Amino acid sequence: MRSSRAGDGRAARWTGQRERRRREFVEAALRAIEEHGPYVSAAHIAEAAGVARPQLYRQFDDAADLTRAVADRAAEEITASLQPVWEPQGSAREMIAAAVDAHTGWLADHGNLYRYLILHAQTGRREGEDAIADVKTVIARQLSQVFEYYLTLFQLDTRIAGVLSFGVVGLVDSCTAQWLEAPEGITKTQLAELLTRWIWHILDDSLRAAGIEVDPNLPLPPPPPRHPPSAHPAD
Secondary structure (H helix, E strand, O other): OHHHHHHHHHHHHHHHHHHHHHHHHHHHHHHHHHHHOOOOOHHHHHHHHOOOHHHHOOOOOOHHHHHHHHHHHHHHHHHHHOHHHHOOOOEHHHHHHHHHHHHHHHHHHOHHHHHHHHHOOOOOOOOOOOHHHHHHHHHHHHHHHHHHHHHHHOOOOHHHHHHHHHHHHHHHHHHHHHHHHOOOOOOHHHHHHHHHHHHHHHHHHHHHHOOOOOOOOOEOOOOOOOOOOOOOOOO
């Protein structure tokens, strides 16, 4: 019995050490991606980690396993950075501006990582899933709950909440992605202001169509607090 427990202890320590080393290599990969861009090589990642390339793959099954781990870590970072989406407060304009600023800010600060995720979107994942889509879906689902709360508050049809939320997230993500590649002299602040105004017009039009007028500068009651969702929700 003692031998079995000792064996279990060694296995647990090995598992813990392997997970720690995997996290260290993923962090090194993130640094290498930011420095070298989306086409970063395994040699670049090994250099950032301070190890020889063969050591890198002792902790991962293959290149696809490493890519998945990087994508998962990036998704966690994006989700954590979007606090204004999970806990909106203030006026409608303030809520929109805070959420837009958080989303565009992360993409602007991590452009190479965003391009890396797009480049490797389908690597080793189930058909039709990828890190970028997962994060966009999580954000849209959270917004759906926020929209449902306010539509209920105004006694309006909540069935449009999903369409609105996915449309808004798609607008922000696609516009920011295009801006990253061709900013055309538009600053991040200007981009965020444009997106905030466009999103408000979309929401305002939906409200006015139902006979509701909302002053975008007056505070709104905040929805019930929610914990930040997982970046990879279960099916």
